[in-house]
Amino acid sequence: MLTEPAVDVRRPVAPVPETYRQTVARLQAAQKPVGRGAPAYSVHVNRRLGRFIAAAAFRFGLTPNQVTALSAALTFAAILLLALVPPTFWLGLAVTVLLAAGYAFDSADGQVARLRGGGSAAGEWLDxxxxxxxxxxxHGAVLLLAYRFLVPADQRAWLLVPIGFMIVAAVSFAVFLLNDLLRAARARTTTATAIRTGSTPLRSLLGLPTDYGLLIYVFLLLGAPGAFVIAYTLLLAAHTGYLVLALPKWFRDMKAIEPAAS
Incomplete structure (x- = not known):
């Protein structure tokens, strides 16, 4: 007697959900290369914190732009506190924690984009x-803080320090972006290697004066205003010195890739 073939009526086995630890490991494997001279805190501390945040954000279904918005909210909350509240130890602690958290979320948004298969031009623009x-x-908030609470009327010349820091920081940020933009553009239009990656401990240490993470922890000194003024001034001097020394080198780098482009 003929019999009907046995039919497996079991439902397909659903894939096992990825654990948080597996998400972190997958993100670490897809991490983009470290730029040459990338400063130490940003590379070894902030990127790792951002990875943990990105894995959690991805599992909660947050988009990269939502993570960027959280970063902005934390950072600008710290800036408002800095501009409006008299300096104390507790203010310094609150500002440092908020800025550090905002910086970690700033690192996380791009990592969330990689977990989701790639970011967008609009998201990068927003960031x-x-x-x-x-x-x-x-630095504008530091200027207001100094004018309202830190600097006596007969020492107002020090207010030039946060103004100078504002200028140096803005120029540095613009130049870093411009360097990456021009190198990437030359790499797309030529066969020459235009982008060099990889860092070393020495390069990371040399880049420390430009590290936003270092600036964050200077605000822990707000409970001792004299120490804060000295540390902030020294940091401006280091940041300015690094920029002055780096600008000729970066200009030579741009000239070096020009023959390949032509």
Whole structure:
């Protein structure tokens, strides 16, 4: 007697959900290369914090732009506190925690985009615009803090320090973006290698004066205004010195890729 073939009526086995640890590992494997001279805190601390945040944000279904918005909210909350509240230890702690958290979320938004299969031009534009605003606004808040609470009337010349820091930080940010933009453009239009990646501990340490992470922790000194003024001034001097030394080198780099483009 003929019999009907046995039919497997079991439902297809659903894939096992990815764990948080597996998401972190997948993100680490897809991490973009470290830029040459990338400063130490940004590479070894902030990027790792951003990875943990990105994995959690991805699992909660947040988009890269939502993570960028959270970063902006944390950062600008710190900037408002800095501009409006008299300096104390607790203000310095609150500002440092908010800025550090905002910086970690700033690292996370691009990593969320990679987990979701790639970012968008609009998302990258939004991220850079917020970075540009906070770069100047943070030092503007220091200027207001100093004018209202820190600097006596007979020492108002020190107010030139946050103004100078605002200028140096804005120029540095613009030049970093321009360097990456021009190198990437030359790499797309020529067969020459226009982008060099990879960093070393020495390069990371040399880039420390430009590290936004270092600036963040200077605000822990707000409970001791004299120490804060000295540390902030020294950081401006280091940041300015690095920029002055780096500009001729970056100009030579641009000239070096020009023959390949032509």
């Amino acid at each position: 850079h615009v917020i970075d540009a605003v906070k770069t100047s606004a943070l």
